[in-house]
Amino acid sequence: MDKNALIEGINALKKEKNAIILAHNYQNPEIQDIADFVGDSLELAKISEKIKEEVIVLCGVFFMAETSHMLAPDKQVLLPVLTADCPMARMITKEDVLKLKEVHPKAAVVTYVNSTADVKAVSDICCTSSNAMKVIQSLKEEEIIFIPDRNLGRNMARFIAKKFIYHEGFCPTHEEISEEEMRTLKDSLPHQVEIIMHPEVNPKIAAYADKLLSTGGILKYAQISENRDFIIGTEMGMHYRLEKIAPQNRYFNIGRDMVCPNMKKIHLQDVYDALSKGTHLISLPADVREKAKAAIDR
Ligand code: SF4
The missing domain is CATH 3.40.50.10800 (NadA-like)
Known part of the structure; x- marks a missing residue:
């Protein structure tokens, strides 16, 4: 057909x-x-x-x-x-979570929604990349087991005075950005371009971003920002979405297309x-x- x-x-x-x-x-x-x-x-x-x-x-x-x-x-x-x-969702099992809970009995298990149902079922609470900070701050526990995304966890932990325990999961699409790529990108920017990245990027890469936003946050920001040129540091599908929702702006990639094959x-x-x-x-x-x-x- x-x-x-x-x-x-x-x-x-x-x-x-x-x-x-x-x-x-x-x-x-x-x-x-x-x-x-x-x-x-x-x-x-x-x-x-x-x-x-x-x-x-x-x-x-x-x-x-x-x-x-x-x-x-x-x-x-x-x-x-x-x-x-999602490869990241498969990087942790229910058994891994139960072991972490045994070692850290006072900690709350906060699970990113990018996880399997089995893992969610043994978690205390789920969060998204847009509400993770609020969710963690709302908990009375001072120790947080944050799974499965070590990058989202570490990008938030900088702003929260709690003890974080991580599982070393990550999104391959966001993890593969190198510092070399970011340095080249920064050096080559001809004019005022805002760098917006997803918080699934490694904290070393997040340091180059002007803003860390969830996909929903990126879409909202692009519609209200006075800036017109943006580097979008997340999966390429967002470019198509942004061009539809906020066509008044120009969107650039990080120097290559970021693609999640799944x-x-x-x-x-x-x-x-x-x-x-x-x-x-x-x-x-x-x-x-x-x-x-x-x-x-x-
Ligand atoms: S981009 Fe792909 S690999 Fe990365 S978190 Fe989303 S689904 Fe998983």
């Missing part, structure tokens, strides 16, 4: 199946274009709770589909490509197949789902 036929087919199937398509900000442009809603992982999870449709086609990675299922267990959540997974696995054919065949249904055991949801709701 050619692109137009696929889009027509997807729209017809959406009506027939009473389905909605949700896409993450890092998805391929063709997927962002056919989605009913595009947002960050928290926004996608929250909207799952509110929608009236019976089927959610989640164009993102595995943990996002799990989170949608947790918040909307009465709906069918479909992940079009089952291997679209976020690029879903194409129109996969969405069509998901709708026509009901693939791949994401489901969790009820106890895991409820415990993980409690950590999100807290």
Whole structure:
């Protein structure tokens, strides 16, 4: 099928199946274009709770589909490509968390939403990159086990007077930026360009940024800032999103495209197949789902 036929087919199937398509900000442009809603992982999870449709086609990675299922267990959540997974979420297991809790019994386990349901289920509370600071400050515990992203944890810990215990997880897409790249970038900037990076970057790299913002934060800031030129230090899908939402600005990469291969696995054919065949249904055991949801709701 050619692109137009696929889009027509997807729209017809959406009506027939009473389905909605949700896409993450890092998805391929063709997927962002056919989605009913595009947002960050928290926004996608929250909207799952509110929608009236019976089927959610989640164009993102595995943990996002799990989170949608947790918040909307009465709906069918479909992940079009089952291997679209987040390597960082797989860097820690439930057993690793239980061991950390044993060694640090007084600490609260704060888990970044980019984690598996099994890990969320043994956590005290979940956070996103936009609310992590607020979540940690709201806790009475003075010791924090922050998982799985060591970079997000360390980028926040600079501003919080609590003891942090990390697990050495990281996002490969954000971790691979080198200091050499940042020095070259800084030296080559011809005029006033603001460097905005995601807090999943290594703290050494974060030091070069003018602002550290979540994807939702970047989108909001681009719409209100008086600056017009920005270096965007996060996954390339954000450039497409920014050009749509705030086209008055110019967006540059860090000197090369940052690409999360897992976020690029879903194409129109996969969405069509998901709708026509009901693939791949994401489901969790009820106890895991409820415990993980409690950590999100807290
Ligand atoms: S960009 Fe990084 S954190 Fe996001 S899904 Fe890809 S690997 Fe995971």
